[in-house]
Amino acid sequence: xxxxxxxxxxxxxxxxxxxxxxxxxxxxxxxxxxxxxxxxxxxxxxxxxxxxxxxxxxxxxxxxxxxxxxxxxxxxxxxxxxxxxxxxxxxxxxxxxxxxxxxxxxxxxxxxxxxxxxxxxxxxxxxxxxxxxxxxxxxxxxxxxxxxxxxxxxxxxxxxxxxxx
Numbered sequence: 001x002x003x004x005x006x007x008x009x010x011x012x013x014x015x016x017x018x019x020x021x022x023x024x025x026x027x028x029x030x031x032x033x034x035x036x037x038x039x040x041x042x043x044x045x046x047x048x049x050x051x052x053x054x055x056x057x058x059x060x061x062x063x064x065x066x067x068x069x070x071x072x073x074x075x076x077x078x079x080x081x082x083x084x085x086x087x088x089x090x091x092x093x094x095x096x097x098x099x100x101x102x103x104x105x106x107x108x109x110x111x112x113x114x115x116x117x118x119x120x121x122x123x124x125x126x127x128x129x130x131x132x133x134x135x136x137x138x139x140x141x142x143x144x145x146x147x148x149x150x151x152x153x154x155x156x157x158x159x160x161x162x163x164x165x
Contacts, residue, residue, distance in 0.1 A: 002165065006151070007141065009160035012124070015140030016045070019122055020052035022138045026120065027059060027090050034091045036064040036079065038107055042095035044155040045124055049094060062086075066093070066107055073102055077110035086111070090118040092138070096153040098123040100131035108134065125151050125162060 007015065027033050033053070037046025043065050050061045065080040079086075093107050104121055111119060122138035127145055143151065145164060152163045 003152075003163045004165070005161060006125070006143065006164050007162040009158070012140070012155075012160045012162065015124060016048050017052055017056075019124075019138045019140060020049055020056060023049065023092055023120070023122065024053060024057040024059065026137075027118070030059060030090050030117070032060040032062060032089060034062045034064055034081065034086045034089050036066050036081075036086075036091055036093050036107075036111070038066045038068060038093070038095045038103055041097075041153050041155055042066070045096050045122075045153075046094040048155070049092075049122070064091075066110070068103055068106055068110075070103055073106040077106065079110070083114045086116070087114045088117050090120075091116055092120050092122050094122045096124050096155070097151050098126045098130070098134075098136050098139070099151075100129060101134040102131060104136075105132040105134045124153060127151060 035046045035050050037043030050063050067078040069075045120137040123136040124140040126136045126139040126142045150165050154161050
């Protein structure tokens with residue numbers, strides 16, 4: 001299947017910077033924000049957002065890795081931070097691509113088990129094919145695709161790209 005480039009490395013950097021500014025603006029009155037990235041690419045994107053936020057804002061940023069079994073999303077969701085560490089804080093749940101919304105909605109469900117100050121979601125690409133009523137509060141790109149098409153995100157250093165196949 002032929003791959004069509006959607007975003008190159010420079011364009012991805014611009015999208016990440018814009019998302020970081022949006023996160024900062026929506027948390028301007030906060031002292032700390034938790035950036036929770038869904039393993040694997042969501043966590044890589046979260047690390048890039050953390051780095052950008054540290055450059056543009058005085059916010060204390062805590063990074064959290066979220067592990068969800070995508071084949072069994074009803075299973076246990078594991079996080080690198082305990083619920084005490086994110087309770088009553090502002091959380092941004094990050095993933096690379098919002099496809100059907102399954103991964104994001106189960107991630108949201110996990111974090112809603114404790115009281116939070118604010119909860120938002122961020123994705124690099126929103127495919128507009130939702131199975132669940134979940135939306136990305138911050139998104140780099142909205143992309144209308146057919147259900148048979150696949151969006152691939154690579155966040156490898158010196159080889160960042162988004163492709164449609």
